[in-house]
Amino acid sequence: MSVLFSSIRQSIPQTPGVYFFRNKEHTILYIGKAVNLRSRLSSYFLKSTLLEAAKRRMLREAEHITWQETETEIEALLLEASLIKKHIPPYNIVMRDDKQYLFVGFSKERFPRIFFTHQPLSLGTRNMKHETQFIGPFTESRIIKNLLRSLRKTFPYCTCKTNHNRVCQRGELGLCARICCQKNYNATRNEYGAYAKNIRFLKNVLQGKQKQLLHRFHTDMNHASKHQEFETAARLRNYVYALKRIFEHHSPLKKEYAMENQKGLHELRLLLKLPSYPKRIEGYDISNIQGTHAVGSMVVFTDGIADKNMYRKFRIRTVKGANDTAMLREVLTRRLTHSDWPLPDIMLIDGGRGQLNAARKAVQGNLIIVSLAKREEELYAPNRKTPFKLQEMPRSLLYLLQQIRNEAHRFAISYYRKQHKKYIIAEPNSART
Numbered sequence: 001m002s003v004l005f006s007s008i009r010q011s012i013p014q015t016p017g018v019y020f021f022r023n024k025e026h027t028i029l030y031i032g033k034a035v036n037l038r039s040r041l042s043s044y045f046l047k048s049t050l051l052e053a054a055k056r057r058m059l060r061e062a063e064h065i066t067w068q069e070t071e072t073e074i075e076a077l078l079l080e081a082s083l084i085k086k087h088i089p090p091y092n093i094v095m096r097d098d099k100q101y102l103f104v105g106f107s108k109e110r111f112p113r114i115f116f117t118h119q120p121l122s123l124g125t126r127n128m129k130h131e132t133q134f135i136g137p138f139t140e141s142r143i144i145k146n147l148l149r150s151l152r153k154t155f156p157y158c159t160c161k162t163n164h165n166r167v168c169q170r171g172e173l174g175l176c177a178r179i180c181c182q183k184n185y186n187a188t189r190n191e192y193g194a195y196a197k198n199i200r201f202l203k204n205v206l207q208g209k210q211k212q213l214l215h216r217f218h219t220d221m222n223h224a225s226k227h228q229e230f231e232t233a234a235r236l237r238n239y240v241y242a243l244k245r246i247f248e249h250h251s252p253l254k255k256e257y258a259m260e261n262q263k264g265l266h267e268l269r270l271l272l273k274l275p276s277y278p279k280r281i282e283g284y285d286i287s288n289i290q291g292t293h294a295v296g297s298m299v300v301f302t303d304g305i306a307d308k309n310m311y312r313k314f315r316i317r318t319v320k321g322a323n324d325t326a327m328l329r330e331v332l333t334r335r336l337t338h339s340d341w342p343l344p345d346i347m348l349i350d351g352g353r354g355q356l357n358a359a360r361k362a363v364q365g366n367l368i369i370v371s372l373a374k375r376e377e378e379l380y381a382p383n384r385k386t387p388f389k390l391q392e393m394p395r396s397l398l399y400l401l402q403q404i405r406n407e408a409h410r411f412a413i414s415y416y417r418k419q420h421k422k423y424i425i426a427e428p429n430s431a432r433t
Helices: 037-043 053-061 073-087 141-151 189-206 210-226 230-247 255-272 324-335 353-362 395-432
Strands: 017-022 028-034 064-069 102-107 114-117 132-138 280-289 292-302 312-315 346-350 368-373 378-380
Touching: 017 037, 017 073, 028 037, 028 053, 028 073, 037 064, 073 132, 073 141, 073 189, 102 141, 102 189, 114 141, 132 141, 132 189, 141 189, 141 230, 189 210, 210 230, 230 292, 255 395, 280 324, 280 395, 292 324, 292 395, 312 324, 312 395, 324 346, 324 353, 346 353, 346 395, 353 368
Parallel strands: 280 346, 346 368
Antiparallel strands: 017 028, 017 064, 102 114, 102 132, 280 292, 292 312, 368 378
16 A cells, blocks of 8 residues: 555545545546445555556556545535546547447437537537537436436426427327427427426536535525415425435435335325325424423424434423423424425324314414324324224334334434433533532
């Protein structure tokens, strides 16, 4: 292992990111991306590693190694592509053999089509390169294709090579705008504008601007909510979810856990007769002992997975004595004053019919509230006289509901213990003053 690397090895983070080999003048010689920066950089200096001649020359020239961390592998890949294009490092072989790298092409048409290529400089006989915008180069074709495939469900786009007399198969599946490849279709201004926005969003994501997009979506969503433009707010919320599912860093979850909760969402949709499966479910619980140090918790499950960055806790302010129902009303009322928080598809509270009725009084509008009674193991739903029996539910739905309830209870208990501990520590000091 070289002196250059061994002197900095311990300071290199074990996170995703982009790394740079630089010469003595700090000019960039090579840019790469890594899932684990320390592990990837170590591989260059192991005796067992067989490097191609160009990289061996690069290592002989390199006198500095720097890096830039990212939150996910996808972000590292997008950042790598933008930096290679910006700096054109001599040892990135994309400058000599672009067949190994992927480019995403956007045709310059009224409804732009998206396609993949490894040779953007030799496309077609009609100077196609001048009629198309290319974004890249990307070193991982699979990741980019999966990224666009995931985004397509929320931001539909056209990939058809020819026009059709009717809606194409992808249009029937909601993967394109249904108008972009139809012959002689007279699109309205709104339809054209909506498609142009989708293309603009996709370009921004591929250029690594997803954080700016999320910020803008949140700002626009809050504005729409304040002006009671609920359809617009819901659409923007779906945009936020689509990006976060891909880019936001989550703790590793077992595949079986994620799949089971996805099945549970489907069963919950059928049980409550919802028009679509619930993306955001909020769970609530109250914790106190005879009304003292009372607190409330809100946990959030996005697409069936705990979204801990969205968790919130409440100290009960207005209720005196042991009155869990009144405390729940306070928590829900305060939660709904936060127009900057996305609205849930379902609110799940702890309790039976009494708690459900109290919650419905606190929540105005069309929000769906259900309550889960621990003792009877029953689920109470609005507009239904008799509760659902948990033991009669599909296993996946039972598992999902119990996960949300238990997580809300755990979070509430944890916060209560912290508040109680503060009181115990402060009490002797109060007695002395």
